Amino acid sequence: MDSISPPERAGGKMGETAPDTTTQRILFFGDSMAEGLVRRMADYAQENGHQLSRVVWYNSTTQLWATSDTLRHYIRKYRPTFFMVCIGGNEQFLKRPLERETHIRKLMNIMEGKPFVWIGIPTWKGDTGFNNMVQQCVGPERYFDSRRLTLRRGSDHVHPTFGAASLWMDSIAEWMQDRYNIQMQKPSKKATLKFPLHLLQPVK
Known part of the structure; x- marks a missing residue:
């Protein structure tokens, strides 16, 4: 059975009011670490009335x-x-991770000031400073630190199983509602709606 050890809560809430029930058009994009998350996120989108596109x-x-x-x-x-971002699985062991700050800031510019959350990578053998750099760049209020999570991994010992990723997404959703005031009630059932999912192959 998949299980998860929750991260410590960092900082206070961004707001003490009830979650905003406004329907959001959410774009969730990332690398292969995001694959299990975007599947579970479909359940949250249907439960809470959000539109969801996944890349x-x-x-x-x-x-x-x-x-x-x-x-x-x-x-x-x-x-x-609203954006959800999970990128960095292929950048955990860069010798000069600070060089990627320019690219992260460019991504923030491309998102044109819209609200977003950046989901940190659940490291499997530590990292060379990439995750700290991302957190400092986007701000702790937008960054979900996944490093404290204990996740069951797949056969590659890197990517969480789909079951573990589902629990990971549950932790992220609770944090988002607590910190970002977006409606993210836990789903009562699996999604039946077919939200767009684009699986892009690696650049050759």
Whole structure:
């Protein structure tokens, strides 16, 4: 059975009011670490009345997302009001992680000031400073630190199983509602709606 050890809560709430029930158009994009998350996120979108579009780009990096037209393309297509980002699985062991700060800031510019959350990578052998750099760049109020989570991994010992990713998404959703005031009630059933899911192959 998959289980998860929750992270410590960091900082206070962004707001003490009841969650905003406004329907959001959410664009969830990332690398292969996001694949299990976006599947569970469909359950949350249906439960809470949000529109959801999902883009998983295998073997992608912050550099690829920032220097290509991919994100802009999906922004034009889906006109999101809220972003969820999970990128960095392929950047955990960079020798000079600070060099990626420029790309992260460019991604923030591409999102045009819309609210977003950045989901940190659940490290499996530590990292060289990439996660701290991302947190400092986007701000702790937007960053979900996954490093304290204990997740069951798949056969590659890197990616969480789909069951573990579902529990990971539950922790993220609770944090989002607590910190970001977005409606993210836990789903009572699996999604039956077919939210768009784009699986992009690695760049050759």
